[in-house]
Amino acid sequence: MLTAVVVLVLVVWDYRAAPVGLAGAACGALAAMALLEIGLLLGALVWRTRVTAVVIGVGGEVRTWNRPGLRVVLRNVPVLMSVGITAGRAPVRRRLWLTSCTSVLLTAAVVAASWLLDGPFARGLAVAGTAVLVKALVPRRGAGGTSAGWFLFTLPRLKGRVVAELEAAPLVTAASDALEAGDLERAEEVAERLMAAHPTLLSAIGTKVSVLTMRTRYAEALHMVSNLVGRTDLDQRDMAFVMAQMASSTANAMEAGQLPLEVGLGAAKRASDGAVQLGYPRYRATATLAQLALLEDDLPRAIALAGQARQTAETSLSRADALATLARAQMASGDNAAARRTLEEARALAGWMPRVAEVSARLDIT
Numbered sequence: 001m002l003t004a005v006v007v008l009v010l011v012v013w014d015y016r017a018a019p020v021g022l023a024g025a026a027c028g029a030l031a032a033m034a035l036l037e038i039g040l041l042l043g044a045l046v047w048r049t050r051v052t053a054v055v056i057g058v059g060g061e062v063r064t065w066n067r068p069g070l071r072v073v074l075r076n077v078p079v080l081m082s083v084g085i086t087a088g089r090a091p092v093r094r095r096l097w098l099t100s101c102t103s104v105l106l107t108a109a110v111v112a113a114s115w116l117l118d119g120p121f122a123r124g125l126a127v128a129g130t131a132v133l134v135k136a137l138v139p140r141r142g143a144g145g146t147s148a149g150w151f152l153f154t155l156p157r158l159k160g161r162v163v164a165e166l167e168a169a170p171l172v173t174a175a176s177d178a179l180e181a182g183d184l185e186r187a188e189e190v191a192e193r194l195m196a197a198h199p200t201l202l203s204a205i206g207t208k209v210s211v212l213t214m215r216t217r218y219a220e221a222l223h224m225v226s227n228l229v230g231r232t233d234l235d236q237r238d239m240a241f242v243m244a245q246m247a248s249s250t251a252n253a254m255e256a257g258q259l260p261l262e263v264g265l266g267a268a269k270r271a272s273d274g275a276v277q278l279g280y281p282r283y284r285a286t287a288t289l290a291q292l293a294l295l296e297d298d299l300p301r302a303i304a305l306a307g308q309a310r311q312t313a314e315t316s317l318s319r320a321d322a323l324a325t326l327a328r329a330q331m332a333s334g335d336n337a338a339a340r341r342t343l344e345e346a347r348a349l350a351g352w353m354p355r356v357a358e359v360s361a362r363l364d365i366t
Contacts (some may be wrong), residue, residue, distance in 0.1 A: 323349070
């Protein structure tokens, strides 16, 4: 809708200069979107908010840099940028609000300055930049992301469970850091503290499920997730994450022989489809879909999906997990040489992960 409005405004303003104005609008939209993300980085630096991921560009990966708690990805076409943030320390709401405010103020200042320039190109810059800023200010929060407007206008007025989820974020982050480092004892300790203090919070349960998964206790993890389905206090975003985790836990349980295929395969597919319908980004579901394809012996599809999951992974653990699936599929297709190359990267990322270690053992025997 905003794209149509931008085009209409530029054509009505001066139809003879519309082509130049539309070129300016394309540049203005990309610049405004980049400024919002750059503002997040600056705000995180100033207000000490945790940056978890920085992705520059679209398309296939050119290079990836992994640090504890941070993943930086450079892709083929560097025209877009995305930044992931979380609360690493208290006070959570204040830090997140100030970080988002910094992002919006920086973008608004540049967009306002563009209105002072002359010419059709500058006009396109200003109109499109304004449209992007307006869109960012609309409060939206879903499984795929959260707008700056939600942080600015909705976050300060929140009460109840959502606030508790945010306040628990530092402990959740500590557990995630421990898992990234392979320190399962530390992660389990933090997860137990979270469950003792907040037994009903999704973030606490999700942290416990992550620890159970790394302990190969997949059936227990699936049981914990299944108990969430009947809860009436979860919104659409929450249920999207629950269904995605249910699909993943079901796939892991079937792969490990802790759940029969005839029982779990249909349930996992329905859960994955339900997650996407509720707003869960489809690219985040490719790792689970690759596992399901492998369990169905659809090797070409499993290899293709695991390759996609490898490219779009947002953490080193999720990338290592996708690589484990890819190696299993390559072994099943008879290409042990490719599986060895795949496992080299997986071992470098997280050789201790149960799925990576299991595939490594099988390949060594082979």
